[in-house]
Amino acid sequence: MSMRGITIVGFVAVIAALVLLEILGRNPRTRIPTLGEWLGYVMRPAAGRVLILLGWLWLGWHYFAR
Amino acid sequence: MTENTTADSPPAATSVPAARPSQPVVVVPESRLPLGARPARNAVIAAGLIGYAWVLGGTAPFSMKALVGVLLPGAALGVIAYARPPERIPPPESVDVAGFSYWIIAIALLFEWEAAAVRDGSTSWHPSLTDLINPLLGPHPVKSAAIVIWLLAGWSLVRR
Numbered sequence: 001m002s003m004r005g006i007t008i009v010g011f012v013a014v015i016a017a018l019v020l021l022e023i024l025g026r027n028p029r030t031r032i033p034t035l036g037e038w039l040g041y042v043m044r045p046a047a048g049r050v051l052i053l054l055g056w057l058w059l060g061w062h063y064f065a066r
Numbered sequence: 067m068t069e070n071t072t073a074d075s076p077p078a079a080t081s082v083p084a085a086r087p088s089q090p091v092v093v094v095p096e097s098r099l100p101l102g103a104r105p106a107r108n109a110v111i112a113a114g115l116i117g118y119a120w121v122l123g124g125t126a127p128f129s130m131k132a133l134v135g136v137l138l139p140g141a142a143l144g145v146i147a148y149a150r151p152p153e154r155i156p157p158p159e160s161v162d163v164a165g166f167s168y169w170i171i172a173i174a175l176l177f178e179w180e181a182a183a184v185r186d187g188s189t190s191w192h193p194s195l196t197d198l199i200n201p202l203l204g205p206h207p208v209k210s211a212a213i214v215i216w217l218l219a220g221w222s223l224v225r226r
Contacts, residue, residue: 032165040157
């Protein structure tokens with residue numbers, strides 16, 4: 001496999017792991033929080049809320065304005 | 067065995083519930099109605115979102131229109147979150163540290179993989195995630211759909 005292929009497989013593997021964590025988090029028998037749960041927890045303080053929203057804004061700028 | 071259906075028994079199913087003055091009337095605020103309760107309003111919002119995403123998706127990269135198109139919803143959500151926050155989904159009191167650590171590890175891996183690609187100059191043999199995703203966002207409908215997802219994600223963040 002080429003280096004480019006390895007890089008792509010690496011990204012796909014990590015993104016697949018994130019999706020798997022979300023699926024596992026929805027199972028009440030696991031202790032893994034869902035994305036919404038831990039984002040909600042991080043956003044409890046105002047600073048966390050601002051940071052997460054800024055991250056969302058940066059994502060939009062990065063992919064849709066550039 | 068059959069039910070007793072004598073003339074004394076109350077009529078079934080056809081009766082209109084009588085007003086019970088002792089029971090308080092619960093008025094559900096319009097903002098707390100279920101999502102499907104206002105189809106016309108939802109259709110207007112959906113059309114507006116898709117239209118906005120379509121226009122933004124058609125702007126040229128690095129243009130002022132594209133920048134304003136991204137900043138505008140950001141500013142709108144910021145104002146909503148600060149001045150008139152919607153009903154928020156109650157956040158959990160705590161999250162399991164071990165469970166949360168799996169997320170941290172996966173996100174750190176993603177950032178590390180991306181940082182390694184950026185460090186190498188995002189060459190064709192070690193492209194960054196951005197350089198892999200940008201060609202996928204090339205077609206106008208795909209980019210517009212991605213913008214709709216981004217806008218919806220922003221709204222769901224404001225509700226958190």
